[in-house]
Amino acid sequence: MFALVDVNNFYASCERLFEPRLEGVAVVVLSNNDGCIIARSQEAKDLGIPMGEPVHKVKDVLRRERVRVYSSNYALYGDLSGRVVSVLKRFTPYLEVYSIDESFLDLGGFTDPAAHSHDIKDTVLRWTGLPVSVGVGATKTLAKAANRIAKKDPALGGVFIMPDDPDEVLGNLNTDAIWGIGRRLAARLDRIGITTALDLKNADSKFIRARFSVVVERTVLELRGTPCLALEMTVPAQKGIMVSRGFSRRVTDYRDIEAAVATYASRAAEKLRRQGLSTNKMTISLRTSPFSPAPERYANAAGFVFPEATSDTTHMIKAARHCLKKIYKPGLPYQKAGVFLDALEDTRRIQRGLFPPPGVDPDKSRALMKAVDRINADWGRNTVRFAVTGMQRSWAMKQNRKSPCYTTRWQDLKQVGG
DNA sequence: TCTGGGGTCCTAGGACCC
């Protein structure tokens, strides 16, 4: 028996937590660069503001309805997410943190899942101030579906237990509402007459596997109550690291893009070291806006394989500049660049080459990076950084409406007190 | 004018091996 606990309108609820006057008011949170709507309070949903909508398309509604608009504040959301998880862990150690606002709990052994779910919901609200919904089912997929129903119907009080015979419930659910079935699969299923979750549950699983994939076959079995997806309590090692960001304005100048790419590479290297990992391969990507007219539309990527796995920012920046030279075309209005690190491995178990790369002293490199990380941890990000990452940084992303980091920065807390 | 940033897994196909 699985429960899925999910914070309602997570980012919007986080903003509201420290601004009680936002209670009952429409709130939206924006993506990076203040580009799209990525979270909405119930009031904002009721105004018909769609998820993922570009802000400029709903500017009028936002102004007319006096919607409160926030840039995203991931330091705040990440911290509050951790608080919710720590409350959930008091109910069971068998817990999987699935995303920033969702956890699966194993409710096996509890005799009254409904009472238990209400207890979880009430406790999280009391202790963190955040409203959650709880869905319970025999498999993760059914728990997900139950959670969705709990959210949709206010009469349920935030909790829904999937009945032993779920056919009636599943008959009212479209396939694209099922976890793992996105827009494209839903369209393909629709073409062969499978439109509801119940249709999918009753489909021939071998046929589904042949026609689609093993992933969809598993969804069929999960809908039937046969668990194919286990609770993953230990966090598996990360396989790739990505740092990519749109610019605040269109950028053409090579030096600016080089500074951006070097900045992203530095950030990626920091993430890598924090997890004790090293990378064997880097890919740099660069593009103009996909919405721009054809002659300006351009996207390209170049990769670099390191002679030996590394987590040294110096090596990253060097490789990044090397790749950028290959894909940069002068004169174009660039919109976004990114750094991907691939083929990660545990730094303690790096496969050394027979002939070490010239000019690289692993001991010195490690000592330098350690010093850099410590200075930046104590004195704030970017206290020491590489000159090539730029001084003016006029390309850096827009975040004009960010709330204070109430829970992670003393300075910001004082600001609230006046 | 303005359109996010991360991740995962699976499959197909190519290169290569004996």
Place this chain on the structure above:
DNA sequence: TCTGGGGTCCTAGGACCC
């Protein structure tokens, strides 16, 4: 006209998730 059979590994691309 005929052109083996069995593998592995890697990569690119497509689908999904939040």
